[in-house]
Amino acid sequence: MAATSLSRSGWQFRRPSIIPGFGLTLGFTIAYLTLIILIPLAGIVWRTSGLGFQGFWAIASDQRVQRALEISFGTSFIAALINVVFGTLVAWVLVRYHFPGRRIVDAAVDLPFALPTAVAGIALAAIYAPNGWVGQLLAPLGIKVAFTPVGIVVALVFIGLPFVVRTVQPVMEEIDREVEEAAATLGANRFQTISRVILPGLAPAILTGFALAFARAVGEYGSVIFIAGNIPFVSEIAPLLIVIRLEEFDYQGATAIAAIMLVLSFAMLFVINLIQAWSRRRYGYGV
Amino acid sequence: MTLNRRSIFYAVAVAATLQFGASGFAYADTTLLNVSYDPTRELYKEYNAAFAKHWQAESGEAVTIQQSHGGSGKQARAVIDGLEADVVTLALESDINAIVEKSGKINKDWRTRYEHNSSPYTSTIVFLVRKGNPKGIKDWGDLVKDGVEVITPNPKTSGGARWNYLAAWAWANSEYGGDEAKVKGYIGELFRHVPVLDTGARGSTTTFAQRQLGDVLLAWENEAFLVGKEFGADQFDIVIPPQSILAEPPVAVVDANVDAKGTRKAAEAYLAYLYSPEGQQIAARNFYRPSKPELVPAEELKRFPELKLVTIDDPIFGGWAKAQPYHFGDGGVFDQIYKPASSN
16 A cells, blocks of 8 residues: 555655645645554553563563464454455455345445444344354354354454455456456456456455455454453453453553554554555556 | 445434433533443432432422443543543442542542441342252352353453452352362352353343353342343342352542532532432332341332341451452452463
8 A cells, every 4th residue: 555655656755746735735644644543553652661671571471462362363364364255255246246136235235334343243142142043053063153262253254344345346346347258258267267367456455355354353342242252261352351451450551462463463464565565566457 | 335324424413413412401500420330220210310309409409410331440440531420339449449549539538428338238249040040059159060150240341240259259268268279269160160251240141141141140139130120030030149248339429520510519419318218218129238228118128138248348358459459450369260271
């Protein structure tokens, strides 16, 4: 995104542009980002710094914190992967086919955005609990969803779906059908058309969707808390540990965990950006 | 997409109107904000109406009381961070102490300002079991029998759960003659019987009553009665163990806020009236044990069975100031219960 376009411009501070107002808009952008993003983030770092390195390390190396981070990032990763597959499929259906009720389905995709996450969590827990609609079908098979890590994935899939659909959909709409027809006339079979022609063009959008769904899932608290079971070392997510620290009025400990999550998330998003930049260079087009 | 955006817009507009409408409606000469914890909703709904009437008659001043409910610790944090509460009515002494220490908005002597350690009503921890008590749960020792699943919230996030934990501790302490290693062993075993650790008392009630998980719910006495009222008495039985803990939910005026807002007189009267016959009877009707039972007709007290109650000031706990960090602080006894799966 921002970093890659900068690198393509060859690290020149200002490229001559025919559009006026560069100074004004850049100034506004920086001021705005500082106010909205940088100052709160700096607050986290500042609060954490009060702990000193040893205090911070004691938290970072704590087994329970590490396990919670594993659970948070692991379930978020799985949920984002599931969303990539099925979100892309949903986008495909919405873009390529016209059927009655399509607009309603299209609108329904956004519902996880609009629904308070606690409501989603309670509804999902009710459905997947051993006595719920779905849960009672799975229980005889020995499958437990609610109050296990599987339940966390279910909640994260729910809240992450729109991110993938909404990023992939517009790019998919832009793909010319002629390209597929050309592929067919040149002798590509359907599988090759998908894997060699369509997917490479969609890859950057899918990656963006993955990154958004993943980042959203890592920080998710409201919906997960009702379905996770919250047993330490089994289904306790990192945001819950933050809340627990806050309940102890331990602001520094809470921000320390937040800072660790922030660094991990930033590292993952950075890697995803690098992959995107690579895929754009490789295939020449993208978002 | 457009349809959806529009509907979100309408939803926001409707919500804003409701908010606005509510606050417009709530305008009166004096407005008090009572910041409380979760299970007191029904109690204060009834009490606020009674107090407004009483205050109007006594001082000729119209008063409106706004309520805020949430987890006790979270509510304390909101007051520390600047929520302009006139009074706090929380689940734990240590939550009010946190406001005293972190913000200084409440004077140190708050606990002596009202009778009974500033606790106008008390409660205790009882067992709620499935109808007919199929697992035969009678006492704390039965909770760790094979195949029994216990539902309680997480003591780290729920005030009510701390009372659950301490009640269990008090029982184990007398059972094992004060052998702390054995007491810890029992507490650890107890929490290994917990399949879901919700963050709050209401969450655990839902898990037990609606999701039908677990065999026994450790609950506030008032919450247990409410569940019976809400879900029908034919589904659950309340089991009163021979011994439990005396939970004293305290109240305090937030000094800095009432002085800034000029509401001290009304705020103090609001808390004092909790100790009046009417206030005590409302507490009893809402399943809280009145601190002054002599003010309440005998038939209103019949629902509260006698049992041995240990207080937090008992030497085994030594008061909240000692018990809170020892049991629930970072790395405290509760944290030691949970070990990584590999070393188990």
